[in-house]
Amino acid sequence: MLFMLNSAQFIAVSGLLLVALASGLVGYGVRHWRKGRLGGDDQAVSQLTGALKSKEVQAEILIESITDGIIVVDTKNTITLINKAAGRMAGWPINEAMGLDARVVLQLIKDEVSGEVVADSEHPFTLILQKRTPFRRTLQLRSRDNKKLFISLVISPVILPKNNELMGAVAVFRDVSEQRKEEQKHAEFISTASHEMRTPIAAIEGYLALALNDHVSHIDEKAREYLQKAHSSTKLLGNLFQDLLTSAKAEDGRLANHPVVVELGTLVEQLVEDMRFGAQKKSLEVEFLINSGGKDTDFIDASGSSNLKVIQPLYYVKADPDRLREVITNLFDNAIKYTDQGKVSVGITGNEEVVQIRVTDTGSGIPPEDLPHLFQKFYRVDNSATRSIGGTGLGLFICRKIIELYSGSIWAESAVGKGSTFYINLPRLSTAQAAQSQLSENPPLISPTPSKVL
Numbered sequence: 236m237l238f239m240l241n242s243a244q245f246i247a248v249s250g251l252l253l254v255a256l257a258s259g260l261v262g263y264g265v266r267h268w269r270k271g272r273l274g275g276d277d278q279a280v281s282q283l284t285g286a287l288k289s290k291e292v293q294a295e296i297l298i299e300s301i302t303d304g305i306i307v308v309d310t311k312n313t314i315t316l317i318n319k320a321a322g323r324m325a326g327w328p329i330n331e332a333m334g335l336d337a338r339v340v341l342q343l344i345k346d347e348v349s350g351e352v353v354a355d356s357e358h359p360f361t362l363i364l365q366k367r368t369p370f371r372r373t374l375q376l377r378s379r380d381n382k383k384l385f386i387s388l389v390i391s392p393v394i395l396p397k398n399n400e401l402m403g404a405v406a407v408f409r410d411v412s413e414q415r416k417e418e419q420k421h422a423e424f425i426s427t428a429s430h431e432m433r434t435p436i437a438a439i440e441g442y443l444a445l446a447l448n449d450h451v452s453h454i455d456e457k458a459r460e461y462l463q464k465a466h467s468s469t470k471l472l473g474n475l476f477q478d479l480l481t482s483a484k485a486e487d488g489r490l491a492n493h494p495v496v497v498e499l500g501t502l503v504e505q506l507v508e509d510m511r512f513g514a515q516k517k518s519l520e521v522e523f524l525i526n527s528g529g530k531d532t533d534f535i536d537a538s539g540s541s542n543l544k545v546i547q548p549l550y551y552v553k554a555d556p557d558r559l560r561e562v563i564t565n566l567f568d569n570a571i572k573y574t575d576q577g578k579v580s581v582g583i584t585g586n587e588e589v590v591q592i593r594v595t596d597t598g599s600g601i602p603p604e605d606l607p608h609l610f611q612k613f614y615r616v617d618n619s620a621t622r623s624i625g626g627t628g629l630g631l632f633i634c635r636k637i638i639e640l641y642s643g644s645i646w647a648e649s650a651v652g653k654g655s656t657f658y659i660n661l662p663r664l665s666t667a668q669a670a671q672s673q674l675s676e677n678p679p680l681i682s683p684t685p686s687k688v689l
């Protein structure tokens with residue numbers, strides 16, 4: 236029914252279940268006992284009713300004692316349960332919040348700079364009831380009295396296992412503003428330090444390149460060998476500082492981000508062409524597959540001069556193309572880095588709601604126990620292959636942060652010795668939505684009304 240709950244959620248949900256079970260079972264027991272023994276023993280009835288009450292009271296105490304906020308909604312997003320902690324964070328007395336639309340009570344901020352709130356249609360409560368998949372993210376909440384706090388929010392659909400019926404959703408959230416402040420200070424320090432260190436590193440790299448240049452310097456073979464090693468280590472250090480700077484910016488929301496409507500089919504195909512050379516240096520085959528499955532609704536007629544019509548779907552998303560390039564390049568570079576022979580294949584497909592990009596390789600693969608940690612900061616699989624291959628363990632963390640900026644998801648599937656596939660899902664725009672969005676990005680130039688010639 237509900238999956239992947241943390242301990243607080245588990246207690247909360249157990250509490251809710253306790254209420255439901257206590258009400259349901261004891262109520263059922265009372266009714267049936269009455270049916271069977273009409274005019275019978277009142278004492279037993281009152282014992283059962285007492286038991287029900289005490290279970291309800293227990294559950295209520297339990298829910299109110301939890302310091303995490305809990306909101307339960309039905310299938311219309313109407314609040315059927317809200318605890319004190321949730322009311323306090325959202326700025327609503329619980330008796331006023333009960334029965335209201337949860338999206339009114341839990342107002343989430345979409346844009347930290349402008350303070351714009353998430354529209355009802357994009358609100359996680361709406362999405363959960365549509366998609367029936369859990370939602371987890373740290374977001375900013377705007378309380379009723381206009382205070383802003385960061386919350387770590389998990390919303391799970393409540394589904395009856397018996398008939399798969401959707402009953403509503405349960406949200407559990409926690410104030411992480413203090414933690415967030417600490418993280419921001421930390422990120423600021425890393426970003427300043429790495430920024431300062433990038434300049435001398437670039438200078439060292441430049442001078443080493445000059446020392447290795449035959450036209451400028453004369454050095455013996457031994458010195459060349461040493462300088463080449465120093466040069467490649469300096470390059471690695473430069474990459475590390477660049478990655479550190481990017482990840483610090485991604486963490487405190489300072490990553491340059493200018494989302495526009497992007498047609499991903501064209502962008503990914505272009506990128507694969509640009510990256511083909513890197514794969515060929517390792518004699519790896521490169522493949523690009525567009526519309527490899529899925530249901531497509533928006534098509535362009537890409538027929539050339541021949542009679543044969545080639546139908547190519549359009550995969551529109553709203554994102555910063557530079558950031559997307561960074562993500563796809565990273566996945567492609569990793570595929571090359573961790574593959575000795577075979578093929579790197581990039582595919583793009585989609586349905587009405589999402590565009591999916593995948594990067595598949597025939598490389599070393601990733602052990603199952605490492606898969607859940609790959610997108611954490613500095614995580615590297617510890618094996619002989621990764622020890623000999625340079626890397627910072629920050630690439631996939633940065634990828635995740637970027638994809639989350641656009642409400643997307645990123646994950647990996649892999650089998651050791653067989654290869655890996657990295658997937659990205661991004662919310663898809665229909666052709667009509669894309670056209671409308673493009674229009675607001677570039678409003679048509681209105682020609683001035685010609686002045687009347689008298």
Ligand code: ADP
Pocket residue numbers: 569570571573596598599600601609614615616617621625626627628629630631632655
């Ligand atoms: P790195 O700089 O170490 O490559 P990443 O964050 O990009 O950092 O990747 C994290 C770790 O995930 C890598 O160290 C590697 O162990 C593993 N990894 C990533 N991509 C692949 C892949 N295509 N095949 C095998 N292992 C991979």
